[in-house]
Amino acid sequence: MTAAPGSAVATCLPVGSDTDLTWVRQQIRQVAAGLGFGLVQLTKLVTAASELARNTLVYGGGGHVEITPLERGTIRGVRLSFVDSGPGIHDVELAMTDGYTSGDGLGLGLSGARRLVHEFELDTAPGRGTTVTVVVWTADLPAARPGE
Amino acid sequence: MTSAHPGDGLTVPVLALGRTLLVTLQGELHDRTAERLRQDVSHRIARSGALGVIIDISGVDIVDSYLGRVLAEIAANARLLAAHTVVVGMRPAVAVTLAELGLTLPGLTTARDVEQGMEWLARRLPAADGRGRGM
Numbered sequence: 001m002t003a004a005p006g007s008a009v010a011t012c013l014p015v016g017s018d019t020d021l022t023w024v025r026q027q028i029r030q031v032a033a034g035l036g037f038g039l040v041q042l043t044k045l046v047t048a049a050s051e052l053a054r055n056t057l058v059y060g061g062g063g064h065v066e067i068t069p070l071e072r073g074t075i076r077g078v079r080l081s082f083v084d085s086g087p088g089i090h091d092v093e094l095a096m097t098d099g100y101t102s103g104d105g106l107g108l109g110l111s112g113a114r115r116l117v118h119e120f121e122l123d124t125a126p127g128r129g130t131t132v133t134v135v136v137w138t139a140d141l142p143a144a145r146p147g148e
Numbered sequence: 149m150t151s152a153h154p155g156d157g158l159t160v161p162v163l164a165l166g167r168t169l170l171v172t173l174q175g176e177l178h179d180r181t182a183e184r185l186r187q188d189v190s191h192r193i194a195r196s197g198a199l200g201v202i203i204d205i206s207g208v209d210i211v212d213s214y215l216g217r218v219l220a221e222i223a224a225n226a227r228l229l230a231a232h233t234v235v236v237g238m239r240p241a242v243a244v245t246l247a248e249l250g251l252t253l254p255g256l257t258t259a260r261d262v263e264q265g266m267e268w269l270a271r272r273l274p275a276a277d278g279r280g281r282g283m
């Protein structure tokens with residue numbers, strides 16, 4: 001089972017303006033805080049979300065984000081999908097490279113966001129749009145589990 | 149420029165303390181607010197002849213690559229106007245996250261709090277008032 005029983009409803013928020021970015025960050029923060037995320041994990045999650053939502057807005061021409069609470073055993077998490085139907089990414093490897101930007105950014109959004117999350121998936125095709133899905137758990141798993 | 153609603157993401161207070169500007173960022177910052185801040189700080193430096201800028205981010209929950217770039221640009225612009233910039237009060241969780249994100253912010257000086265920021269600036273600036281600094 002991955003989705004939290006009963007409460008597995010995904011929230012869908014528009015990403016169409018910089019005001020939306022602010023709202024998206026606030027909503028994700030609220031959901032994650034409610035799931036019991038600690039401060040550092042929360043900060044990483046919201047930062048990654050901010051990067052990905054901005055890409056959706058700037059390069060994808062806008063889209064939406066789906067927020068889904070997850071549950072695996074006693075550990076909780078959240079899945080975020082950033083969806084746009086923009087131009088897509090032609091060279092994924094290049095886009096994922098630290099420092100590569102086709103605009104005037106620092107080129108750290110995609111590669112940096114991947115380092116901040118537990119799971120990262122990029123689904124894109126030229127002309128078909130881009131979906132970036134990330135999962136973050138409240139605790140680092142399954143590697144280190146210092147006896148709770 | 150002084151905010152009537154701190155933390156509403158729309159305005160940023162900039163306070164002049166002698167020849168230092170104190171910029172206090174709070175909570176959620178809209179992108180266009182950050183962009184406007186960049187211009188405001190430059191104008192304020194040019195108009196006031198400020199020699200130092202302290203940007204207090206102790207009230208900021210996250211710094212992403214966009215805000216990081218804005219901070220670096222504020223510092224670079226200030227430098228062109230002969231002012232030094234120090235970013236103070238970064239939260240530990242933010243620092244950890246920035247490191248993982250890969251944002252190193254070269255050319256940006258950081259200090260623990262406003263007081264340390266002031267001290268750093270004081271070491272950089274000539275004692276302008278002729279009274280010296282008690283040394």
Ligand SMILES: Nc1ncnc2c1ncn2[C@@H]1O[C@H](COP(=O)(O)OP(=O)(O)OP(=O)(O)O)[C@@H](O)[C@H]1O
Pocket residue numbers: 051055056059060084086087088089095096100101102103104105106107108109110111130213214
């Ligand atoms: N949703 C998207 N649709 C189309 N292209 C994208 C999308 N997201 C990212 N890209 C492409 O991948 C590149 C790298 O993205 P990344 O977020 O890493 O850097 P950036 O946005 O250019 O700069 P930064 O995020 O550091 O401000 C972008 O410049 C853009 O060309």
Ligand SMILES: [Mg+2]
Pocket residue numbers: 051054055105108109110
């Ligand atoms: Mg980006």
